[in-house]
Amino acid sequence: MKYRLIHKTEYKYEEPVNNYHSLLCLTPRSLPKQLCQDFTIKVFPEPSEIVERLDFYGNITHYFSLHTSHKTLTVLTSGIVECLTETTGSPLTLSQVTCAEARERFLLDRSLKISLLEYTLPSPLVRWDQEIRDYAQDCFQDDRPLYECVEALSRKIFTEFDFVSDFTTIHTPIKEVLAAKKGVCQDFSHLAIACLRSFGFAARYVSGYLETLPPKGKTKLQGSDASHAWISVFVPDYGWCDFDPTNNVVPGERHITTAWGRDYSDVPPLKGIIFSYGKHTLKVEVDVIPLD
Structure with missing residues (x-):
């Protein structure tokens, strides 16, 4: 089965945020029975760069920072994931190890x-x-x-x-x-x-x-x-x-x-540090769309 995966995170701040540092953990892993294709990240306002890293567990993470004043932050990721797993993930022969x-x-x-x-x-x-x-x-x-x-x-x-x-x-x-x-x-x-x-x-x-x-x-x-x-x-x-x-x-x-x-x-999807004060709201939208 092949899916289009879309994940949108939006923060709205009561007061302007002048500095923000964030680490994303949103990229699907490529595994023997799962292939991640065409993964993209869009951030608004746009950072000067987005740095990809592998963490200790082999997960793909992305770091970015913002140094311009903003009251809304949007992170939009999109990718194609092909799952090669059978209908069930159970082993063909169940383990008898006690x-x-x-x-x-x-x-x-x-x-x-x-x-x-x-x-x-x-x-x-x-x-x-x-x-x-x-x-x-x-x-x-x-x-x-x-x-x-x-x-x-x-x-x-x-x-x-x-x-x-x-x-x-x-x-x-x-x-x-x-x-x-x-x-x-x-x-x-x-x-x-x-x-x-x-x-x-x-x-x-x-x-x-x-x-x-x-x-x-x-x-x-x-x-x-x-x-x-x-x-x-x-x-x-x-x-x-x-x-x-x-x-x-x-x-x-x-x-x-x-x-x-x-x-x-x-492995939180998104974590960050902001330099501001006041309340904020968070909205997350996820779509897992079958393509087959």
Whole structure:
């Protein structure tokens, strides 16, 4: 499946901004089953240059700065992404490596442990305690395949939590989300990662997009799509395997990967520093348009 991906971010400031520095993480990754083509970035007002960089995790980022007074900032990205994934992203043969075997390999294989260490430790937005571990305890048994256990955790979060878009911010603690049993995709991904790391497994945060489908008989509205988040878990003999606890699916061709890191703080779509005062408003519009 081939998609045209359009992401528009617009800030409106109450008072003029004279200096602004920003880092974008909006370029879809090129992967064995995902190809990013013709990606462009337009910024208004226009900066003197936009510098492309690779971050520590191999994600493509872009830096720019503005030194002219402005009260509106617009960042518009556009690209063509071809997803070669099958209808489902599940392995053809599901892994039978048990939780106990996976944990033992992490401990005994020094090079593997070093390469995965950052994905097993607490990170800025992912921390856990006994309560979080207890929540996932019934999903993880040492003699069960790790892959099946992660599926069980994803299904549990999907079943027991409500998607409520305005309930949390990105800084809402996982414990608060767990107590309220509601949140958004970032919250559910952070909770799943915390559970997995509490049992000693390597899990990372994946940001990207999900093509949404309009109700039957309805036309899809422009700007109605949104950024999405899911998780990836390292399974010995298979490598990184993706799971989407928000929708209880294994990501397939409708999921477009932009970046990954320890948690959201490593891969926000846009972050910046402004030199001004007063309030501002933010508007984001996303379109994931099938081209096939």
